[in-house]
Amino acid sequence: LERNTGGVGVASVICTETPVNPEISFHQHQDPASPGAAAHNKAVVLALAKSLASIGADPQEALLSGTFAPGSTSDNTGKGNTCDTADDTVGCIFTQNLLVEDATAAEISAAVAGVT
Secondary structure (H helix, E strand, O other), X not given: OEOOOOOOOOOOOOOOOOOOOOOOOOOOEOXXXXXXXXXXXXXXXXXXXXXXXXXXXXXXXXXXXXXXXXXXXXXXXXXXXXXXXXXXXXXXXXXXOOOEOOOOHHHHHHHHOOOO
């Protein structure tokens, strides 16, 4: 989950809405080219994995919440490394193999150890 911004490398404003399902509550991903995004996005994935594990879901599914590879901050189009395929019902980030996982399966397994 990431909110779009007007430029590559620009961090999104954090969403402050109250979640509908508070048991699945986490911060959104940041543009991967923004400062500190790699560590932030990894923390988001690990928090999501813990939330999923706490409700009995597969915590490895949190890896699907990743985003695109970092784009160039000199990209004036604001597009970065994205895709926009109108007829792709699955999502072009998946069908074009553009998803960058922010953590490893082993990191998720370690993060959810003992979560019930």
